[in-house]
Amino acid sequence: MGHHSCCNQQKVKRGLWSPEEDEKLIRYITTHGYGCWSEVPEKAGLQRCGKSCRLRWINYLRPDIRRGRFTAEEEKLIISLHAIVGNRWAHIASHLPGRTDNEIKNYWNSWIKKKIRKPAAAAAAATTTSPNNPPPCSTATSDHHHLPPPAFGGADHHLQLDAIINQNLISSLPPKLAGGDDSPPAVPGLPHHCPLFMFDTTTTGAGGAVSPPPPSSLIPTHLHHHHHPFIASFTAAMAADTPSYLPPLVDGMAAMGAAMDCSLEDGQTAAAMAATNGYYQHHQKHQQLEIELEEEEQRQLGHHHHQHHHEHEHENHQWDEEEAQHLLMWDQEVLTSSNLEAMQSGAHSLLFMGPNDHD
DNA sequence: AACATTCTCAACCGCGGTGAT
DNA sequence: TATCACCGCGGTTGAGAATGT
Numbered sequence: 097m098g099h100h101s102c103c104n105q106q107k108v109k110r111g112l113w114s115p116e117e118d119e120k121l122i123r124y125i126t127t128h129g130y131g132c133w134s135e136v137p138e139k140a141g142l143q144r145c146g147k148s149c150r151l152r153w154i155n156y157l158r159p160d161i162r163r164g165r166f167t168a169e170e171e172k173l174i175i176s177l178h179a180i181v182g183n184r185w186a187h188i189a190s191h192l193p194g195r196t197d198n199e200i201k202n203y204w205n206s207w208i209k210k211k212i213r214k215p216a217a218a219a220a221a222a223t224t225t226s227p228n229n230p231p232p233c234s235t236a237t238s239d240h241h242h243l244p245p246p247a248f249g250g251a252d253h254h255l256q257l258d259a260i261i262n263q264n265l266i267s268s269l270p271p272k273l274a275g276g277d278d279s280p281p282a283v284p285g286l287p288h289h290c291p292l293f294m295f296d297t298t299t300t301g302a303g304g305a306v307s308p309p310p311p312s313s314l315i316p317t318h319l320h321h322h323h324h325p326f327i328a329s330f331t332a333a334m335a336a337d338t339p340s341y342l343p344p345l346v347d348g349m350a351a352m353g354a355a356m357d358c359s360l361e362d363g364q365t366a367a368a369m370a371a372t373n374g375y376y377q378h379h380q381k382h383q384q385l386e387i388e389l390e391e392e393e394q395r396q397l398g399h400h401h402h403q404h405h406h407e408h409e410h411e412n413h414q415w416d417e418e419e420a421q422h423l424l425m426w427d428q429e430v431l432t433s434s435n436l437e438a439m440q441s442g443a444h445s446l447l448f449m450g451p452n453d454h455d
Numbered sequence: 456a457a458c459a460t461t462c463t464c465a466a467c468c469g470c471g472g473t474g475a476t
Numbered sequence: 477t478a479t480c481a482c483c484g485c486g487g488t489t490g491a492g493a494a495t496g497t
Binding site: 111112132133134146147150154183184185186197198201205 | 486
């Protein structure tokens with residue numbers, strides 16, 4: 097292990113803090129404050145680096161620290177906030193008084209492991225069941241409320257997540273796509289997973305226009321940075337005119353709300369072409385919350401990045417207004433010729449998901 | 456009881472942003 | 477403008493505790 101750049105001096109102690117060190121730090125901070133952390137160790141008589149002192153104070157010694165298990169309300173809030181801002185733990189922590197980013201991060205990471213192992217085990221077990229009678233998707237219905245978006249790092253996490261995703265798609269796709277007994281192989285290279293998937297045909301359709309990215313909250317985070325193999329495969333399938341592999345059209349955007357761990361009003365379903373309305377209502381809720389969060393953050397941090405942020409936000413709004421109209425959604429019903437036409441015309445984007453992702 | 460495995464969480468590391476010079 | 481020091485953040489590690497076999 098290396099050392100902090102601020103810890104190059106000799107005599108810098110590392111590792112767990114002793115009660116004596118804690119006492120020294122508390123005494124110093126409570127009497128002098130912590131204007132400059134780099135000065136704290138020396139003035140407090142600690143053989144630590146300022147960074148370590150800061151960390152110890154913020155994560156452990158602060159008087160307003162709230163310890164103990166997370167409440168259900170806190171958990172819900174964390175989930176909601178994480179769905180919006182991702183792994184911005186400090187941001188999330190700012191909405192949970194007394195909780196630290198480190199604590200939330202730790203909680204989330206251990207929580208993810210738990211939640212992932214369960215459905216992954218279920219997925220493994222499911223592969224032994226009959227393909228004609230696939231088990232319900234364990235991550236999509238009520239349980240999906242506890243499945244965080246895959247906004248976490250690590251190859252191991254991705255592998256485990258893939259296992260879940262695989263099971264989602266296998267159980268949700270029509271036989272041809274899922275690969276039944278007598279079905280032809282699915283699209284070459286097509287992985288059997290698609291938990292919540294948005295596909296923009298305008299990037300591959302007749303027009304070939306490249307669309308701005310969809311709202312980040314709608315896409316699994318790992319797709320933000322990596323081209324999912326399914327995208328390429330699906331694109332190839334489209335180019336090869338293999339429409340029968342397409343998942344059927346979803347009736348409405350309420351499905352998406354459910355799949356995205358967000359609740360739309362009861363009965364708020366829309367026909368596929370009207371789906372953009374549902375999308376709007378749903379996504380505007382998301383955006384409103386995000387904007388509120390950002391505004392609060394701005395109030396706290398000043399206006400340093402205001403301009404830049406609004407430029408970025410403007411881009412998102414542009415996508416909303418211009419691109420949402422190109423969305424179609426697909427579910428378990430038979431793909432109709434009109435649906436197919438609309439899609440193949442290149443004028444619409446696709447959003448499809450497993451049947452259990454929306455109930 | 457002994458050992459292995461898993462979990463928790465405090466602490467560290469490295470990077471990016473910011474302000475001072 | 478370039479450089480530096482500092483701060484804050486997110487990712488990661490590892491020791492100890494808890495749990496399972």
